[in-house]
Structure formats: C-alpha cells, structure tokens
Amino acid sequence: MREAETNARRRYRARYVVNATGAWGPLTAAFGGIHSKAARIRPGKGIHVVYDRRLSNYAIVADSIDGRRVFLEPWQNVSIIGTTDDDYFGNLDDVTATSEEVRYLVQGIARVFPSIRTARAIGTYAGVRPTIYDYGPDEDSLSREHLIVDHAVDGAEGVFSMLGGKLASYRLFSQEMSDRLARDLCPGVACTTHEIPLPGGEKIIDPFRLAGEIETTPIAARRLVFRHGTRANDIGVIAREESFANTIVCPCEPVTEAEIRYVVRNEGATSVADVSRRTRLGLGACGGMRCTVRCAQIVAEERELSPRESIAQAKEFFEQQARTRLPVIGTVQARQEVLHFEQMHSLFGTRT
Amino acid sequence: MSATVLVIGGGIAGFAAAATAKEAGADVSIALGRAGATFLSPGVLDFAQRGDASPLTQIEKSVFSLLDGYVIEPTELLTIAGTSRTADGRDETLLSVSALQEDGAVAVIGRTASFDSRYLAKAFSATTKRSFVALACDAIQRYADERHWNDAELASRFDEEERLAWLARILGEGIQRSTTKIAGVLLPNILGTKPGVAARLSAMMKLPCGEVVGTSNTPGFRFLEARDRALARAAIPVRRGDVEGIDFSSSGRVRVTFADHVADVSRVVVATGGIVGDGLRYVPSEIESAGALPLSSRATFEPSFRTNAPLPIIAPGIADRPSSLFGEPAETFRLSLTAKPSPFLRAGFDRRALPRGILVAGAAAGEGTTWLEAFRSGCAQGSNALI
Numbered sequence: 140m141r142e143a144e145t146n147a148r149r150r151y152r153a154r155y156v157v158n159a160t161g162a163w164g165p166l167t168a169a170f171g172g173i174h175s176k177a178a179r180i181r182p183g184k185g186i187h188v189v190y191d192r193r194l195s196n197y198a199i200v201a202d203s204i205d206g207r208r209v210f211l212e213p214w215q216n217v218s219i220i221g222t223t224d225d226d227y228f229g230n231l232d233d234v235t236a237t238s239e240e241v242r243y244l245v246q247g248i249a250r251v252f253p254s255i256r257t258a259r260a261i262g263t264y265a266g267v268r269p270t271i272y273d274y275g276p277d278e279d280s281l282s283r284e285h286l287i288v289d290h291a292v293d294g295a296e297g298v299f300s301m302l303g304g305k306l307a308s309y310r311l312f313s314q315e316m317s318d319r320l321a322r323d324l325c326p327g328v329a330c331t332t333h334e335i336p337l338p339g340g341e342k343i344i345d346p347f348r349l350a351g352e353i354e355t356t357p358i359a360a361r362r363l364v365f366r367h368g369t370r371a372n373d374i375g376v377i378a379r380e381e382s383f384a385n386t387i388v389c390p391c392e393p394v395t396e397a398e399i400r401y402v403v404r405n406e407g408a409t410s411v412a413d414v415s416r417r418t419r420l421g422l423g424a425c426g427g428m429r430c431t432v433r434c435a436q437i438v439a440e441e442r443e444l445s446p447r448e449s450i451a452q453a454k455e456f457f458e459q460q461a462r463t464r465l466p467v468i469g470t471v472q473a474r475q476e477v478l479h480f481e482q483m484h485s486l487f488g489t490r491t
Numbered sequence: 492m493s494a495t496v497l498v499i500g501g502g503i504a505g506f507a508a509a510a511t512a513k514e515a516g517a518d519v520s521i522a523l524g525r526a527g528a529t530f531l532s533p534g535v536l537d538f539a540q541r542g543d544a545s546p547l548t549q550i551e552k553s554v555f556s557l558l559d560g561y562v563i564e565p566t567e568l569l570t571i572a573g574t575s576r577t578a579d580g581r582d583e584t585l586l587s588v589s590a591l592q593e594d595g596a597v598a599v600i601g602r603t604a605s606f607d608s609r610y611l612a613k614a615f616s617a618t619t620k621r622s623f624v625a626l627a628c629d630a631i632q633r634y635a636d637e638r639h640w641n642d643a644e645l646a647s648r649f650d651e652e653e654r655l656a657w658l659a660r661i662l663g664e665g666i667q668r669s670t671t672k673i674a675g676v677l678l679p680n681i682l683g684t685k686p687g688v689a690a691r692l693s694a695m696m697k698l699p700c701g702e703v704v705g706t707s708n709t710p711g712f713r714f715l716e717a718r719d720r721a722l723a724r725a726a727i728p729v730r731r732g733d734v735e736g737i738d739f740s741s742s743g744r745v746r747v748t749f750a751d752h753v754a755d756v757s758r759v760v761v762a763t764g765g766i767v768g769d770g771l772r773y774v775p776s777e778i779e780s781a782g783a784l785p786l787s788s789r790a791t792f793e794p795s796f797r798t799n800a801p802l803p804i805i806a807p808g809i810a811d812r813p814s815s816l817f818g819e820p821a822e823t824f825r826l827s828l829t830a831k832p833s834p835f836l837r838a839g840f841d842r843r844a845l846p847r848g849i850l851v852a853g854a855a856a857g858e859g860t861t862w863l864e865a866f867r868s869g870c871a872q873g874s875n876a877l878i
Contacts, residue, residue: 238820356639383602383629386638390604429706432572433605436614446573446614453572454828465822473821474767480826481767481860482706485537488576489828 144409155320158300162231162267168290168300177293178300179272181281184227184265186236187219188244188467191259191424194218195252203247207279211248211255215419216362216392220248220255224278227267236263238466260467261424262460271303285312287319339368346371353378353385359393366418367398374401388437389430391423399434403441411435411456421460428479431457432486450487457483493518495756496876497747499734500770502529503862504853505762506718507869510554512760512876513725520754521722522730522747529715529768537704538563538580538862551870557721560584560686560713563863569597569677570704571605573614579863582710584682584689586675586701588621595674596622598666601631603642605705606679623677626665631681633657642680642707650683652691659695666698676700680707685716730754734763736797737849745848748797758848758876761794761840762869765854769795771804771838792838800846805857806838850875 141148160167162182165175193213203209211220223240241263248255270281285304291297299319304312314332321328350360353375364371378385378397387393402408402417411434414420420434421427431453439449461476468476483489494517498509501523509521547555547563555563563580567588570576581587591597597615599608612625632638633654637645648654666673680702682689692700702709722729736748737759747754763770771792792804839857842850852859852872859865 235822238822354635354638383607383638386602386604388604429605432706433607436573436607436610440610446617449614450572450574458826458828461826462822465826466820468821473773474769476826477767480828483828485576485704486570486572486706487828488570488574 153297155297155299155324157316157320158298159316161269162227164269164300164302166231168298171290171295171298173290173293173295173298177290178288178302180269180302181272182227182231183268183270183278183281184225184229184234185222185268186240186244186263186265187221188236188241188260189262189264189422190218190220190255191261192217194255194258199248199252201247201251203243207247209244209247211252216423217261218258220244224268226278231267234265234267235462236265236466241467259424260464260472261426262422262463263467264463269302269304285315287316289319337368339370341369344369344371349375353395353397355385355387355395356393359387359395362392363395363398370401373405374398377401388433389418389420389423391421391425391429392419394418394420394430396437399437400441403438408438409442411438411452412459414438415456421456426464426475426479427457427460428482454483454487494758494877496520496758496760496873497522497730497745497754497756498760498762498873499747500524500529500762500764500768500853500855501718502762502764502768502853502865503714503718504855504859504865504869504872505760506558506721507551507554507866508760508762508850508852508873508876509727510557510721510725511550511870511873513727514550514553515874515877517758517877520728520730522732522734522749524733524769529711529764537582537710538566538578548870550874551867554870554873555866557724559717559720561717561862566590567619568704569611569615569619571611571679571706573611574618575615576704579861582713583686584702584710584713585704586677586689586699588619588675591621591675591699593674595672596624597675597677598626598662598669598671598673599623599677600626600662600665601679601681602629603631603645603679603681605642605707606703611677611703621674622671624669624671624673626669627661630661630665631658631678642705643684643709643712645679646681646688646707646709646712647684649681649688650685655688655692656695659692662696662700666696673698678702680705680709682709684709684712686713734796736799737761738799739846739848743848758850760850760852760872760876761855762852762872763795763855765839765857766792768854770855771795771840794840802846802849803841803844804838805841 158164158167162180164178164180168178169175195211195213198210198212200208200210211218223243245255271284271286273281283305285308286302288300288302301312301316314330318330344364346360346364347357349371350357363374367374374397377400378395384397386396388396388399398418399414402414406417408414408417411431414434415422421430435449435453496512496517496519498505498521501521505521509519513519560583562583566578566581567575568578568581568585569588575588599612601608608625612623615623662676676698682702689701730749732749734747734749738746745756745759747759765771772795773792792806794802840851840855842856850872852869853865856868859868
C-alpha cells in the first residue's frame, strides 16, 4: 500500500482482507491477483445539482423525459436535484457532472417545479454507483442489492469483496460483512451493532446552550450539533479555550475555526478539500470566496505546512470547486464566477 | 451651444469620462445605478500589476487629482493569502511595502474571520524579503460584540476620530512593548469606509499604517465616497436610477429614458461595465431559454437597456466559436488561477460599428480589467465626447 500523504510504501499482512472499495472493487481485486470478473460490477454514474437555500420544505418527485423518477429535495442548507443513472466507462478517478446531464435533470424537475429554471444553482457533484453486474437490463432496472463475494473460490482464501449496495443500506451491509468474519474469528458472539449508537449519537445536545457557551450564533451551533452530535462538545472546548477559535470562517454554512481545527486534529483531515467534506466548508452560495484562504491557513498551522503549501492548497480547492460549478452556471452565474476569479487573482497576485 | 454629455455608469471609467468631459467644457451629467452597482463596490477591480504604468497625461492628472485616497505608482502590496503582489497603484489605505523604510519589521495587528496576525506575520516573513512581527492580536475590537462583525462594519467605527485615537493609543502601547524596531503597521480592511483614515492613523503613529489586500468590500465603500466627493467638487449633476432605453434620432440627438424622466443630450458615454458590471447580458437569458439552462458557447450578448439602433457586441472566446445544437458546453471553458482571464469577461461593444452620438468606456468596451485601464479608458472617451 502507498500512503497518500507521505508517499511511503508499506506491506501489511492479515488473515482476512475486505475489499470495500466501491466502484474500484474490480481494480482492487485485480491488485491481489484475483480476476476482475470475480468482483464484477457495472459502474453507474449519477449526478446531483445543488441550489442555494431550501427551495421547498418537501421532497418533490417528477418524471424525467425517459420516464425515470427524479427529485428535488431540501438537504442541509441547500436543495439538490437528482439523479441521473448512466453506465460509466470513463476514468473513475475523474468523475464530473456535464451540462447535458444538468439539462436533463432541470427539464424533468421543471415539469412540476417550473421555477427551478430561475433558481440559483451553486454546484454539482458526481459519483459512480458500484452496482452489481448484469448484462442486458437498462441502468434503472438493475438490482440495488448488495453482495459479499468470498474469493476462496478464486484461490484467495480470506479475501472478500463487498459489491453493490447504497448509502441507505450501508450499515446493514457492514453488519453482514462483520457477521461473516465474526463467524470465523469469534464464533458464538452475538452482534451488538444495533445497540451501539453511531459516534456522536450518544445523547442529544442542546445547540442553544452550546451557542451561549462558545459565544457563537444559534445557527452555527445548530449546524455544529447536526454534523457532530455529542462531539460538538469537544469542538466547544476548542472554541472556548483557544484564542478567537469561535470565529466563523465559512459564513455560508457556517463553520467555525474550532471545527476546522477539530477535524484536522481528530478526523484525519489533511487539506481544505478534506475539511470541506467533513464540515461543508466552502460549499455554500459564495463558492469558497470567503473561507478557502483562511481555512488553508488553519490546516497549514495545524499540520505545520509552509505558507506556500497553504496557498497551493487554497488554489487547488478553489479551482476544483469552480470546476464543479461550470456545468451548471447559467448566464447570470457566469458573471459571479468571473468576480470570484478576479478576487482570487488579486489575493494570489496571479493575474497574467 | 456647448455639448451636452450624459455618462451612464458610476464606476471608475464612468467617473473618469464625466470628469474629463467636464474639464473640457461640456455640460455633463452622470447616471449612477443602485447601491452596489459598481464593480468597485466589492473592491474587486484593483490596480493589478500590468507593469505598463506610463505617466498620466495632463488631463488624466487633473481628473485623478479630484479623487481622494488613490496613488498611482508601482508598489508591492500584502494580501490575506499570506503573500505579496505588485500593483501599478493603490487605494492609499493599503499598506505599500515599497514605501517602508529599509530596516525594521512590519507589525501585523488584528484578528478577524479572515485575518490572523500571528499566522500572517509568519507567512509574510517566509514569502517576502522583509521581517514581520505579530503584536497583541485582538487590539482592534473594543467591545465583545465587535468580534462577530465583518470588516466593513468594523471599518465604519474607525471613521470616528475618537475611535481612531483609541486604536492609535493601543497600537502605540503594543509597539512600545515590542523589542523589535517597527517600520510599519499592517491591519485588516478596517481603516475606514471613507478615504483618509489610514493617513490620519499614520500621522498619529508617526509610522506608515495600512491595510492588507483582502476580500472585504471596505475598499469599495471608500471608492464610492471618493467618487461622490469628486463629482461634487467638479459640480457634475447626478441622475439616479437604471437606464431603460437609449434612442438615436436623425438630428443626431440622443434620448436616454429613465424610470421617471428622459434626458435629451448630444452625446452619451456608456460605461456600464461589461458582463460583470451588468452592462451586457447574455442571450437567451436563463428565464427565457426553454431547456438550455447552462451557459454554452452559443450564448451571445445584448445591451442591458433597450435601443432603437443596433449596438454590435464582440466577444472573442465565446461567440466566435461556431458549433451545433447547444454549443460547446461551459465545462470546457478553462477557469484557472494561473491562466489568462476567462473569456466570460472579454465581451464588449464594438466601437467601430456604433451609431453617431454614443461612446463606450471601460469594461463595456471590453477594456478595463484593472483600475488604471478603466480610468484611462474613461478619460479617453470623455474627451472624445466633445469631438
């Protein structure tokens, strides 16, 4: 294995290896000398378009032009429309939404929600489903079931691949996998997954009390509790004890400086992009204009990176996010995008 | 009878055109959009480095002297990204590293959501040739609630003389305690929403004090104030509101229609900004286009006001690419922090094909992506308005 952060190569030995690499499953299996057909999936690309704020308090379902179900849904602080489902034959490491996929979704949603055409789209995201392989049916008719493959039949004793499944069923899937391993490793022990709360879910935290304690806005505190549950208390400690750590770095979401420091220290975030995935920093209406540079500085400080590395990280995140917005920017948003870049050129001194 | 000129647009190009035409003896008025209408109000259009700051002409000098709080000279500025950059001029409130004495460190002071004096002092020391020190980092907030204010809100406090004196006292104490010799003081974008605050602070401190280049809109507020003072100084009357239409008559007069009145002039200078400044619009608009929501290379442009004569627009980079159906998708456009400015910005009215009576200045003519360029374009068109 190669560590992404240090580039160091290491060897690990284990009695059991679980291949839970989603759409990369066949590739990972192939690394172990297992024929990729033994862990075969049919990659299905899906995209979402993100709109500023909640356009509706309810999820709205519509039929797309080819009869598929698509939806508009309030989600976190934003609204999303989705989703497409198309066979994917491209590079798994570079999956982005295209403007024709966006048009397809907007057309479908506009039939029941016409104002979607004038709503402000602020981004897209794209992914690939690790659907279980089947030749013949169209994408929508494929099974969403999950499957555990024991590669003993392929001559790889102790290697398993987890194929298929959805976000909605991930806990069940993991439980089945753990049960399978437990059968050999600790026979007779009953599963307790259903009795253990997820990390942070131990008890309910009052966001308004927390807001008072760390002197932040009730909205910031509510979002913090929503994202971290009881761990919001640990973030509260940083916010109280470290100078100016209750400052709101990302005003769109909002995200405080304490939360950024917490996810770098405790959740393995190593870059602005990692912090963004953990906290939604930079994913709001301003497209990271106000928070990217500062967040990169906090990450650099926590990880003892140089100022130049911090600047490089900020640029990378900003350009990457702009790339996810391009397929969806309409004629008005294009203007906003130019403003974004002018401002960033001014900060980095990169104008040519 | 002297020429009557109406300038549309209150950005730097519009101001420069109006002031130049006035100086040349025309009967000038200027139409200003709603609050926040100018590109400068978010402080985005700045003196980016072009390295071609040829000396100002006599008329440019005289127009420039009307504006409070700007200098034109090659300079090095510090940004909240923790690095320095060059510029052909500056809002006087920004700290110019080039203007500081050779020896001594720059004191970095203040802590806001985007400005951390400790971090920045270290970063500037690493990315520039000078040394920087962080002093008492929470010096700029006087009351607890100010910690949640944005830079522009805080800046309005420092317009007050008493508050500025308070800051000078705190800074003085901090510098006195420091063992390092201090050559200048760097602060976040809080030194006033009006021009001149940094100069007053520098005088009190007997040290150059100034701001960092940030993302705050404080510099934009200062521009609006400087422009309004300059317009008053030059006695140029202001019309408020958006222009709805421009009609050209066979007698050579131009009628400009506002929501509540009509202006009848001999020349109109359009300085409405380009795509970003809302002087031009993409067609078809999102609202009217049936299914073609995302931008594509098939997008073309039209003026944001009605006219009775065609005003051709050129847009190298977008409209010039022939393609079928929806056109080349937007995701193929390169938006990069290292490459040239994006093609979105480069559309403008085609000067060679405009009807008699109309001139265009600044970004509306596809020029003026920096403060100085917009200023020069405005001055040039302002004098052309009398020809």
